[in-house]
Amino acid sequence: MSYTPSEIEAKWQKQWEEEQAFEPSDSHTEPKKYILSMFPFPSGRLHMGHVRNYAIGDALARYYRKQQFNVLHPIGWDAFGMPAENAAIKHGRHPKEWTYSNIDYMRKELNTLGLSFSKTREFATCDPLYTKHEQKFIIEMFEKGLLYRESTTVNWCESCHTVLANEQVEEGCCWRCDNPVQLKEMPGYYLDIIRYADELLEDLAQLEGKWPSQVITMQRNWIGKSQGLAFDFELTEESKAKLGGKFEGYEVFTTRPDTIYGVTYSALAPEHPITKYLVEHGLLEAEVAEKIKSIANMSEVERAKQDKEGYPLGISVIHPLTGEEIPVWTANFVLASYGGGAVMAVPAHDERDFEFATKYGLPIKRVIEGGEALPYTGNGTLIDSGRFSCVGNEEAKIAITNYMEEEGKGKGTTNYKLRNWGVSRQRYWGAPIPFVHCPNCGLVPEKFENLPVALPDDVEITGEGNPLENHPTWKYCHCPKCGGEAIRETDTLDTFVQSSWYQFRYATNPKKWEEVGIDKEDADYWLGVDQYIGGIEHAILHLLYARFFTKVLRDLGYHDVDEPFERLLTQGMVLKDGAKMSKSKGNTVDPDALVAKYGADTARLFILFAAPPQKELEWNDSAVDGAFRFIKKLYDRKSKVTGNTFPDIDHSALGKESKLARVKVYEALQKSTEVYEKSFAFNTLIAACMEALNALDKQDNADVWTEGMYIMLNLLEPIIPHVATELSDTLFARENFGGKIEVKEEVFVQDSILYVVMIGGKKRTEIEVDPSATQEEILALAKEAGEKWLQGMQIVKEIVVPNKLVNLAVKPK
């Protein structure tokens, strides 16, 4: 009977469903593996990137299940977000209906791939039950001061009508729709991720070697820790008077306290309160005030593209060490969001300060020796730096910081590039932020017993404004504290909040889902995730947020886990014609069509064979044919199997070809452990199985065939589960799936060993040597075989690499 994937796959998928074959055990005593592929957004259809992601995860889950581990391999839906609202705007479908019907469709698609997911732990993040617990966490974070509301300058995407977190701005544009982001002053909710910055940074060390170094580096840079000195510049009396006595001075931050004697001016961001005061009170020339306003309206990205630009503010500060008067400017390169929006400028030793000083003719004072030209940013000895002259600058950094601290003039400070996470979104399809604005009590969290604060179903989504804000009744409520009339918060949570704790939700036994968000005992047993698999695009966003949430929830007492994802594999993209598959480019391959034509096993085999998982995968239709051919061949060879169990073979009695076939089979077996547990180079394991099958084909010993198939089906089951299970079931009643198969070392013992003979570093010939031959005997054979190349030569060195080669180093006589 020929290979018919549709029948075989339907049969086993049905059986797995009936047997509930992939549910983890509730027992917490067995060794466990938690294998997690990033959950999908229910966009409507599966794409090849999904297939790759889940094929990798499923292979690992099935492998460990076969090794008798208690395996958690769950799936769910990252279900809130803009696309659902866009569907509502475009096609008039309700986001909820759109989302859940997409989930139904995609679940079927996943089923046809034969993925071994737990069915009982599936959920969508838009399920009210999930929202309920998430809102509780949010309130607890508020109570700990980790969540706060503040009005500040935010990134605003006009096309999505919502605020974006810093991490969601890519090159000044919205991560989702790619429209330029504007700056806007508005209130929002923030999570104090900076409080965890140090731990997030330090714990990256634990992930070294287990996460791709690239991701670790990206996170490190994103957190951007730097140490330096913060000190106050005091305004001159005259300047204080000019500012109406509202300001005494301002704080600046520097990582180069060693250059403090080189300060020749100071610069403020256009948004700095002092700059603002001067502009608003007409203390600057009208023209200058206009220029400053126009800079303030530009995004950081726009500003970065401009030339350095600035204006003197007509005020001065006093140098804390020299007492000199320092002029104060405003400049477009000073960022409001970092270091307080004010800097000391040392043009001699900072490129930006130098460029600015040169443009505006400001003085430049060298205080560090070294280099010929200015600016000089390297190390050297201090000069013209008062009592610190003649000190090396690294030493001076510490000395000056200490001195400033002793004098009460400043303090050593740590700064981060990381900004607090803005989590409020002015959209409908998200988890409502569970707070109430009460005219008497202020911002009040909803009572736990009233959670979830659910979304209203009757909503009009037009794309204009915030649908919850515009809803006729939903926001009117009573204050949970005083009972008076109040207004419900209409912002919803960033969808990244949901994906920050879903790994704990899966781990929690579904029987407890109503009652608790995370069960501590379950969480501590299952987490961290032993292997997490997903795209590199989440290197910062999701992976940083999830790490942060893990630490916060730990500190709220929900579990004892420090890091959510023990090991991370970032899969490469699936390309066609050298470009990422996308509808707009018209270069997509539809997984459904692929499965319909070849079956799921072929799809999975090809995708794991075509490239190592970390690399980009170039789609190739005819290579898919090749994968299909291999499965057909494997299926066809079931007729070669005569026994129904692991055979006993007398290796020495076998012919040469049969011996070689066994070597190939056992090499594949050896390789499998390393591949499944360490390297994930499935392509090499599949190649080894192909070699083994080719070698088996060259011989005809029925026992060797039986043994070969017994082992190969075991190795391939995680990759091509349907056909492997079908064959294993028919041939061996699935006995060969029972556990690890032992490697028989005797197979690798050879009758004779092939040595390569190299002369002068070049391969010249080969010799067959008896395994018991001594080094002298091997050398003698090699010299005899290589005689032709040794003529007129003198051997200067003889090297024998056991079981491999002989190298005779020569020189002319």
Next chain:
RNA sequence: GCGGAUGUGGUGGAAUUGGUAGACACGCCAGACUUAGGAUCUGGUGCCUAACGGUGUGGAGGUUCGAGUCCUCUCAUCCGCACCA
């Protein structure tokens, strides 16, 4: 500019970690069978050469008996961050 990677046949990719470069697969070439097919099977296939042989892992050096692998320099491509004081 800073940081991280990657460079191997016509293509995707191997190489037990310093030991026969190109496994496996795709493609291509030749042949077999034939119910003529986008099926199956057999053989070949890095490059130069009629052959002997030479040469070959982006490039140039170096270490070594031996280098795709280690060291130095260099080029190219991709990705991330980007005025962070």
